[in-house]
Amino acid sequence: MRAVVAIALNTFREAIRDRILYLILAFAIGLIALARFVSLLTVGSEVKIIKDLGLSAISIFGLLATTFVGVSLLFKEIERRTVLTMLAQPVRRWQFVAGKYAGLLLVLGSLVSVTGLALLAAVALKGESPVSLVPAILMIMVELALIAAFAVLFSAFTNPILAAVGTVATYVAGHLSWSFDLLEKRVDSASGKLLCRALHVVLPNLDRLDVKAAAVHGVPLAPGYLPLATAYGLGYASVVVVLACVVFERREFV
Amino acid sequence: MRRLAPILALLFACTCTWGARAGLVRMDSARKGEKELLYLPNGKYLKAISLGHAPLVADLIYLWAIQYYSDYERADRYRYVEHVFGDVVAELDPRYLDPYWLGALILTVEAHELDRGLKLLDEGFANNPQQWILPYLAGWECDHAGQYERAVGYFERAAAVPGAPAALLRLEAGMTARSGDLRGALKRWQAVLDNPRGDEEARAIAQRQIRGLTVQADLAQLTAAIEAFARREGHRPRSLHDLVSAGLVPELPLDPDGNPYAYDPATGEVSSPASRVLGS
Numbered sequence: 113m114r115a116v117v118a119i120a121l122n123t124f125r126e127a128i129r130d131r132i133l134y135l136i137l138a139f140a141i142g143l144i145a146l147a148r149f150v151s152l153l154t155v156g157s158e159v160k161i162i163k164d165l166g167l168s169a170i171s172i173f174g175l176l177a178t179t180f181v182g183v184s185l186l187f188k189e190i191e192r193r194t195v196l197t198m199l200a201q202p203v204r205r206w207q208f209v210a211g212k213y214a215g216l217l218l219v220l221g222s223l224v225s226v227t228g229l230a231l232l233a234a235v236a237l238k239g240e241s242p243v244s245l246v247p248a249i250l251m252i253m254v255e256l257a258l259i260a261a262f263a264v265l266f267s268a269f270t271n272p273i274l275a276a277v278g279t280v281a282t283y284v285a286g287h288l289s290w291s292f293d294l295l296e297k298r299v300d301s302a303s304g305k306l307l308c309r310a311l312h313v314v315l316p317n318l319d320r321l322d323v324k325a326a327a328v329h330g331v332p333l334a335p336g337y338l339p340l341a342t343a344y345g346l347g348y349a350s351v352v353v354v355l356a357c358v359v360f361e362r363r364e365f366v
Numbered sequence: 367m368r369r370l371a372p373i374l375a376l377l378f379a380c381t382c383t384w385g386a387r388a389g390l391v392r393m394d395s396a397r398k399g400e401k402e403l404l405y406l407p408n409g410k411y412l413k414a415i416s417l418g419h420a421p422l423v424a425d426l427i428y429l430w431a432i433q434y435y436s437d438y439e440r441a442d443r444y445r446y447v448e449h450v451f452g453d454v455v456a457e458l459d460p461r462y463l464d465p466y467w468l469g470a471l472i473l474t475v476e477a478h479e480l481d482r483g484l485k486l487l488d489e490g491f492a493n494n495p496q497q498w499i500l501p502y503l504a505g506w507e508c509d510h511a512g513q514y515e516r517a518v519g520y521f522e523r524a525a526a527v528p529g530a531p532a533a534l535l536r537l538e539a540g541m542t543a544r545s546g547d548l549r550g551a552l553k554r555w556q557a558v559l560d561n562p563r564g565d566e567e568a569r570a571i572a573q574r575q576i577r578g579l580t581v582q583a584d585l586a587q588l589t590a591a592i593e594a595f596a597r598r599e600g601h602r603p604r605s606l607h608d609l610v611s612a613g614l615v616p617e618l619p620l621d622p623d624g625n626p627y628a629y630d631p632a633t634g635e636v637s638s639p640a641s642r643v644l645g646s
Binding site: 150153154155156157160161164165167168171172283284287288291318319322324325328329331 | 468
C-alpha cells in the first residue's frame with residue numbers, strides 16, 4: 113500500500129508540473145467566468161445558463177485532462193525506461209499501475225475541486241444556493257475516474273495517440289450505449305441482437321452517471337440513486353484498472 | 367527595405383482578410399430570409415450527439431433563437447417557432463421552462479397565433495406537470511384574446527397543481543364571470559370563500575364578488591323572464607309576481623340584503639339598491 117501511495121504522490125507531483133494542465137484549468141475557469149456574461153444574453157433564468165455551462169466545462173475539460181495526462185502515464189515510463197528502475201525496487205507491477213491510476217485520480221480530483229468551487233462561487237454570486245450542484249460535480253468526478261481507468265488501460269499497451277483515440281472513443285461510446293438497446297429492437301438476426309445486447313451491457317453506460325440536468329433544475333433524484341451510480345462507476349473503473357494491471361503484468365520491456 | 371517588408375506583408379494580409387470578411391458579411395445579408403431553420407435538426411438527434419451535454423446545447427440554441435427572433439426583418443420569422451422552441455430546445459431539455467413561454471409569447475403577441483402558442487405551453491405543461499406557471503400564462507393569453515372559457519380551463523388546470531398559489535382560484539372565478547357564466551362564477555367564488563388556504567383578504571374579495579354576482583345573476587334572470595313574458599303576452603308584466611304566475615321563474619329572488627328587487631312596469635327595468643351600493 114505504501115508503494116502505491118508513494119507512486120501516486122509522485123505521479124501527482126509530476127503531473128502538476130505539466131503546463132498543459134494549468135492551461136486546461138485556466139480555460140475551464142475562464143469558461144465558467146464567461147458563463148456570467150453569456151447568461152446576460154438570455155431571456156429568463158440567467159443562472160441556468162451559468163450552471164449548464166459550468167458543469168459542462170468541468171466535464172469537458174476534465175475529459176481533456178484525463179486524456180492528456182492519462183494516455184502517456186505508463187507509456188512515458190516505458191519509453192524512458194524509468195519503469196525498469198522502478199520495477200527494480202520492491203514494487204509489484206500491479207502496484208505501479210494502481211499507483212499511477214491513483215495519482216491520476218488525485219490530479220483529476222484537484223482539477224474538479226478547483227473548477228467546481230469556481231462554479232459554486234459563480235452561482236452563489238448570482239444569489240442562488242449552489243448546493244444542488246454538488247452531486248452533479250461528484251458524479252462528473254466518478255465519470256472521469258471511469259474514463260481515467262480506460263486511459264490507463266490503453267496506456268498500458270499502446271502509444272499515446274492510439275490511447276487518446278481509445279479514451280475519447282470510450283467516452284463517446286459510453287454516452288451512446290443506449291443506441292445499442294435501440295438497435296437491438298431494429299435488428300432482425302439473432303446474432304445481431306446478441307451482439308447489440310452484449311455491447312449494451314458491456315460498454316460503460318455514462319448516461320447513468322449524468323445527473324447534470326436534474327441538479328440544474330433542482331429535481332430530486334430517486335432515493336439511493338447516487339450511491340448506486342457511484343458504485344457502478346467506481347466498480348466498473350476497478351475492473352478496468354485490474355485489466356490494466358493484467359496487461360501490464362504480461363508486458364515485456366525489451 | 368528589409369525592415370519594411372514584414373510591415374508591408376502584414377498590411378497586405380490585413381487587407382486581404384478585411385476584404386474577405388466584408389465579402390462574407392455581404393453574402394450573409396444576401397442570404398437573410400432564406401429558410402435556414404429548415405436545417406436545424408430535431409432535438410432527438412441533437413441529444414444523441416450532445417454526449418451528455420444536452421442541457422448546454424439547449425441553452426446555446428435558445429440563446430441563438432433569442433438573437434434570431436430579435437431580427438424583425440426576417441420574412442419567415444414565425445414559421446418554425448414551434449420547431450425551434452418545441453422540437454429542438456424542449457427535446458434537449460424538457461424541464462427548461464423559459465423557451466416554452468418565450469416561444470408562446472412570440473406566437474401569441476407577435477404572430478397573433480393563439481392556438482400555436484397554446485400548443486407550445488401545453489407541451490411545456492405536459493413535460494412539467496408540477497409547473498402551474500405554464501397553464502397560468504396560457505390562461506392570460508386566452509384572456510387577452512377574449513377567449514374567457516378557454517382561460518377558465520387553463521386557470522383551473524393551474525390551480526389544480528399541488529402548491530399552486532391560492533390566488534389562482536380567484537382568477538378562475540373572475541374569468542368565469544367574464545365568460546358570462548354568472549352562476550358558474552358564483553360557485554367558484556363560493557369555493558374561494560370556503561378555501562381553507564385562503565387569507566382574510568381573499569375571503570373579503572370573495573364576499574364582495576358573491577354579493578355583486580348574485581345581484582347580476584338575479585337581474586339577468588328576471589330581465590330574461592320579463593322579455594319572455596312580453597313576447598308571450600304582448601305586454602310587460604304589471605309586477606314581478608306575474609312572472610311566477612306565468613311559470614317563468616319558480617320564485618322571486620331577494621337581493622343580498624334580503625330586499626325584493628324593484629320593478630318599473632313602464633320601462634320594464636328591474637333594479638336593486640344592492641347593485642347601486644356596489645356601483646355596478
